[in-house]
Amino acid sequence: MAAADGGGALLVPLAGDGAPAGPVLAEPDLVEAVRSRPEVTRWVWRSTAELYPRLLAAGVRVERCYDIECAELLLLGHAGRLGEPRSAAAALARLENAPVPPDPPARSAEPGSQSSLFDPPSGPEVPFEGLLRVYADQVRRHETAEHPDRMRLLTASESAGMLVAAEMHRAGLPWRADVHRDVLHGLLGERYAGGGEPRRLAELADEVSAAFGRRVRPDLPADVVKAFSQAGISVKSTRRWELAELDHPAVEPLIAYKKLYRIWTAHGWSWLQDWVREGRFRPEYQPGGTVSGRWTTNGGGALQIPKVIRQAVVADAGWRLVVADADQMEPRVLAAISRDRGLMEVAGHDGDLYKALSDRAFHGDREHAKLALLGAVYGQTSGDGLKNLAALRRRFPLAVAYVDDAARAGEEGRTVRTWLGRTSPPVALAGQDEEAGIPQEGGEAVSDGGLARARGRFTRNFVVQGSAADWALLLLAGLRRTLHEQGLRAELVFFQHDEVIVHCPAEETDAVTEAIRAAGELAGRIAFGETPVRFPFTTAVVERYSDAK
């Protein structure tokens, strides 16, 4: 156990039950305290986000950690109490029946911040003795979880994710600002001084206006809807797929404008200025940032980089990017968690899963098979996917029952869990923004039927998306470990749900590719136990991210 105390630290060895196993040591310097103890294989601390950047800045890596505030969030969730404060101070207050302090508001990331050195602590300070009490209590609460072994694994892998997040922030994604500028110029044309629209956008806006015969601002949905209305065309929204159906000369420039406008505002010159420093893009990753366990990033839009902008992600000279994308995650994860024999068999090969699926149940119609499966996972309510769901249910009854059960739980206001035990928010929390009620279309009852179904779709998807996130955490933890153990110079530099990028010297690409493959398979076994399900990747070794897939 370590706790920062200004620049110094308090340390104590811990026994398996979470109790102190020796005297508390006061060390004058956290960095030296950790650096001088390579024999420690796991550090228990309040917050990785607060402590680890300081260690990394001094060149100190730790093997494993236990993040008390991450654990608190997972344990609260497991107890159906998501939404209660998760800081160590709050956890201690609950133990002492004292008033529970609210969590500090989430701060937004500082663009270009190199580390969290000057960030305020993530929660109120807690006395060392209090931190010890909280940890011992958490050890106990893991024992009382529905599946203690899985819950411990979840906390361990989430903690590993925090280490990876801090290390990836430090490493940064290689980013060529000059290439980015070239791409922007090619797409958007000249950039006018004064922050106005670049040339190409101005031209497209003029084309839209010309097509309507009056000035129309393409970025204002209300204006566009009105313009179509005046042209005798009724549209409900200006979404692209709706506009694409219309026969009107404004449609083409309008759609082109929207696409470019998005790039200009979200990943244009200002973004480049704000977020790229010294050839690196350093987003602040937040493991477990979503309720399902998927990561988010705080600022910079790192998980929504448009494909066309990925040309700017270029490996250093003599280095390569190993881009690995997990193949068909949802069906593979569904097979593993439902233990459906047929689906496990389909997912038991590295080849095209949807082809295997269609050969078994859809007369070789790959597209229908894919839509049916995704429809089952997402809770599709209409269209061809629904029709094909019946075929899916006949052939893969346990798999469909698994997501149907999750949907029913949601509709009835119950929570669901991922395979490792991350738990969906209780209804009380989810219902906050829905109290006003959503008007029902058609003649259907205006009860909360729509809300219940929406919640069912959420929990249906939660068990699959969240269990995939469980797997992804183990993948990252395993890959991080292997890259280090093999003494490679390779660095994990990007992670996006089911995709990783490793930046490495050209001569290490084979080792890295193999490390990723092995980490994926191991993650499958550790997360889901022994199943026939395989977890293959499509891997590309490239110099530019955009050249992958």
Place this chain on the structure above:
DNA sequence: TAAATTGGCGCC
């Protein structure tokens, strides 16, 4: 005037 919401679209 600041905070919250909305519409749209980028990614998975």
Place this chain on the structure above:
DNA sequence: AAAGGGCGCCAATTTA
């Protein structure tokens, strides 16, 4: 082809 799940970001608009 359309529509199901999860997000973040931006600009504009509405609300407090």
